[in-house]
Amino acid sequence: MPYLTSAVLGAALLCFAVLGLRARWADGPLDDYVTARNSQGAQAIGLSFLASSMGAWILFAPPEIGAFVGPVALAGYAIGSSLPFLVLGLYGPAIRRYLPQGRSIGEFAEACYGVGVRRWVSFVSVAYMACFLAAELTAIGAIAALLSDVPPSLVILGLAVVTLAYTTVGGLRASLATDRWQAWLLLALLVLVGGVAWWWLPPMPAEAVMPSVPAGSALSVALTLVIAVTAANLFHQGYWQRIWAAEDDRALGRGALLGATSSLLVVMAIGGLGMLAAMQGLALGEPPIPFFALLSAAPAWLGLPALVLAVTLVASSVDTLQNAIASMAVASSGRRGLSVRAARLATVALMVPVVWVALQGFSVLRLFLIADLLCAAIVVPVLLGLWQRMSPLAAVGGGLAGLFGAVLPGWVTQGSLSAGVLAASFPGSIPTLAPFLGALLASTLVSLLIAWLRPGVRLHLASKGDT
Structure with a gap:
């Protein structure tokens, strides 16, 4: 079984690498490497928003919120996950007009306020994305240990190396190309894994009740999540790159709406599975992992597509973050003549400490x-x-x-x-x-x-x- 699991995961990562490398923009300028300026239609932007925002976190946080706090707080989480796309969809056209050759949130801050504000904004953005990267790689290691006998360190290193292979060669275009396929794959796998897990559950107990807390507490959690998730995601440089990658304002607006709607539905659906696990009275674990508690009642073979789902989720967010952090480093250098080779080296260098943190298994919450x-x-x-x-x-x-x-x-x-x-x-x-x-x-x-x-x-x- 470990050999089969390793082969399936290797095949999935190889497919992502092939898709990314096929999209490389050979001998293109640095600007195209980090922005793919004015090249993406509405569907590509929308699917990219969905894939890059989804990560292993959706298998942990929304189900736990649903299982312990209930639907109101879960709705807050879903709104917080989708609202940044709506903000960028509405605000992005003005940014594109004001800064048509822009590449980053840092450059936008400098154009508005000067170099000092730019440095602070760039620091906050990179700090947030580094935490996001470390969390995603740590999570895939934990999931690999939970669902398979494959060494977690092997999965972490394999995923980091493969995503680096195509993002360093192809830049943002490679990430956008893989996002389209990863978005459809993760939706299909979510339906498969969630549907089979739900099908194999025993009948709902007569005494089952919807998880809930007092209304005031639920609203407090919901508002906290809306503020925290929305504010943080608005500093995600990967999303800002897509402002300039959209072929026009109409594509950006429609793509943002598609990304927001699909993200909201995915978070609500996966969180609903957490509520279902709680209502069934399943042992949710310590720390609680309601989504994986559902898998314990399902056939053993479901663990493999669940692991592929997790790898797809992490790959889709990690490749975006890798290119986003590299683009921040390039843009912050202030050197318009900086080479693509230097940008590639920056991508690799920035991943070294992140992978080290992920291999330690620290809590980054x-x-x-x-x-x-x-x-x-x-x-x-x-x-x-x-x-x-x-x-x-x-x-x-x-x-x-x-x-x-x-x-x-x-x-x-x-x-x-x-x-x-x-x-x-x-x-x-x-x-x-x-x-x-x-x-x-x-x-x-x-x-x-x-x-x-x-x-x-x-x-x-x-x-x-x-x-």
């Missing part, structure tokens, strides 16, 4: 939450960049206010600054609403107040005629 909070503290000032009244002072002031707002709730309730800082670092690795809401509200209010009292002089923006 706390780092993820901190990165999410940093995103929530500055997301509104960044998105206000196209408003003529905004200035670097308003953006920096709003960002600092967001950090203070994250600490303030714990400071007030527990009576000390150190306690507020500790609460904002999520010591129990549990997302709480107060830091996220404080960060979002404080950054928004201070940005708007400074912009209103001391409007910026935005001659470079007004000259483009985009506001």
Whole structure:
């Protein structure tokens, strides 16, 4: 069985590599390597949004939220997963007009506010994506250990090397090409695995009830997830690349709508399986893994397509993140003449520490939450960049206010600054609403107040005629 599993996983990874390498843009310029500018239709953009946003996390987080908190919180998670695409679909055309040769969220921040803000935004974006990468590779190692006898380190290294092979050669075009196939494959595998697992469940117990918590707690969790997931995903450079990869504004808007709708439905469906596991009274494990608890009641052969599903999910997000982090490094260098070879070397170099962290099996959830909070503290000032009244002072002031707002709730309730800082670092690795809401509200209010009292002089923006 280990040999069969290894062969199937190897075949899946080989297919992804072939698809990615076939899409390479031989001898293309660096700009095409990191943006594939104006080349993708609506369906390609939509499927790419879906595939790049889905990762192994959907097999853990939504089912657990559904099983323990219920449908309201699950809906919050699904909305948070889809809302960034709608924001980029609505806001992206203005970004394309204002910065037609742009390549990154960092360049957008610099065009609006200057180099200082760009560096901070780039740091937050890379930190978030590095956590995302480490989490995905760690998760596939854990899933491999759970579902097979294949050494987890072998799966982690194999997936990292194969995705690097086609992203370093083909850049963003390779990632976009594999995304289309990975999106359809993961949807088919989700239907197969979820459908068979559901079919083999015993009849629902008469005493079964829908998982739920008090309405106030459920709404609090839902709002926390909407803020955290939306803010963090708006700093995902892979999504920003697709703003410029779309062939026109119409393709971007339709693609964003397709990505948002499909992401919402997938998260709700997989979370619903978690609720089903809880209602069946299955042993959910410690720590809880409701999705895999469902598999325990299904035929043994289902473990193999479930593992292929997990590999597809991780590959689709990892290749996007690899190219996205490399594009941030290239764009942040400020060297328009930087070579494609240097970009490829940057991709490989940035993966070395991430793979090392994944091989250690660390929990990265706390780092993820901190990165999410940093995103929530500055997301509104960044998105206000196209408003003529905004200035670097308003953006920096709003960002600092967001950090203070994250600490303030714990400071007030527990009576000390150190306690507020500790609460904002999520010591129990549990997302709480107060830091996220404080960060979002404080950054928004201070940005708007400074912009209103001391409007910026935005001659470079007004000259483009985009506001």
